[in-house]
Amino acid sequence: MSERETTRLVAWSRELRQVHQRLREALSVTRASLADGTPGEAATRDLLLYCHGFCTALDAHHQGEDRTLFPAIAAAHPQLRPVLRALQQDHSMIAYLLNGLRAAVGRSAPPEELDQHLEGIAAIMENHFRYEERQLLTVLETLELAAPPGEVLGPI
Template sequence: MHPAHPSSGRLTALGIQLIEIHDWLREELARLRASLGSPTGGAALTRELRAYCVGFCAALDRHHTGEDGGAFRALAEQAPELRPVLAELRADHRVVADLLRRIDALLADPAGGRSVRAELDGLAGLLESHFGYEERKLVAALNRLAGDPVELLGSTPPGNGENLERTETA
C-alpha cells in the first residue's frame, strides 16, 4: 500500500517518490501480466484488458518523458558527474519507448494476447534492471533536489490502493 500524497503539505523527497512510482509501476505491470493468464495460454485481449494495457503504457511513457525533460536535466546541471548515468538511462528510455510502440501495435489484434504477453515479459525484465539501476544511482541526488514531482518525475506516487484499472479504465 502506498501512503497518500496530498497536493498540499510536506512532500516526500523526490528520490523516495521515484522509488514509490517505480514500485507502483512494478505492481501495475505484474497485475497486467497476471491478467493475461499463462504465457502459453494465448489469452484473448478483451476491450477492458486492452484499455488497461494502454493506460499502463501511457503512465510509463509519461514517467520517462518527465524524467528526461525534468529531473535528469536538473541533475545534469547540479551533479555533472551523473551525466554518463543519465545518458544510459535515457538510452533505456528509448528502448522502452520502442517496446511500448510494439505493444501498442499488437493491442489492435484481440487475439494477440500471447504476443502482448511476450512483449510485456521482456518489458518487465528490462524495467526491473532499469529501475534498480536508476534507484541505486540517483535517489540520493534526487533527494537533494526541490521541485514539482509531476514536472521532474512525470507523475506523483499514486494514492493509497490506486491502480490503473480504476484510474485509467473507469
C-alpha cells in the same frame, strides 16, 4: 534549512521509489489480466485498458525524467551525465518496446505474443529501475528542484 525544506528534498528519492512501485504494480495487473485468459470482448477491453494505462504511465514517467529531472541532476552533478545518458537510452528502448506492445494489442495478437511483449518490457524496466535507484537515489535526497512531482516523475 528548515525541516520542511529537508523533507521536500528527501521526498524526491521517496517519490521515485513510489512511482517505480506503482509502475511495477500496473505491469503486474496487466500481466494478470492476460494470464486470466477469460475469453470474450470484456477481457479484451480490460487488457486494452490495462495496457493503455500502463504504457501511458510509463511513457509519462520517462518523459518527465528526460524533460525535467535529468537536466536538473546534470546541472547539479555533471559527473552523472554518462549515467543519465544510459538511462535515457533505456527510456528509448522501453518506448520502442511499448510501441510494439501497443501495436500487438491493437491487432488483437494472441495472448502468448502479448505476454512475450510484457515479459520483455518487465525485464528491461526492472533492470532500468534498479540501476536508476542505485545511481540516483542518494542524489535525489539532496536535489533542489522546484517542480510538481507529476511534472517530474509522471502522473502516477
